[in-house]
Amino acid sequence: MNPIPEKIEDLGEWINQNKNNYLRNVDSSICNKWRDYYYYNETPLPCCCKIRTGDCIFLECFYKVEYAKELVDNKKLYISALNSYKAIQHNSAAIMEWVIDNEALYNNVIHLNPQIRVMTQLYPHKSHYIKLPQQELKEILEFKNVFIKHFYSEEYENY
Ligand SMILES: [Zn+2]
16 A cells, blocks of 8 residues: 555545555455445444454555545535634524534534544554644534534533
């Protein structure tokens, strides 16, 4: 696997370079979840292979890089949601409506973290980390944090 680039503008190229490898591995991997994801669009759950094979680790890296890249490509959606939040952030009734309106958008970013973590070994536990370009993710992560803050508030629970 080529090393994962640190700049978001290079992620697309990395994805293109690794796409064939990805498609080959999807079909040959003993980890069925990648086939279920690719052919039936089922969300891959964390891996429970007793021994993680290189192809399964690669498939997970690819999946997570592509996920982050797609979110960044759609960054303007999150910036716009954040701007409408900032306009109403002192009006709690309006915030509750904002939470309702933005739940689907939040579901897209539910798995986004400042870095990608890929578990490489179950016992003893070992993980590989891929740092994502923080500047590119800034507004998306801010949207996620603001949403979580209100979605899990007592106020929203009683709304
Ligand atoms: Zn696996």
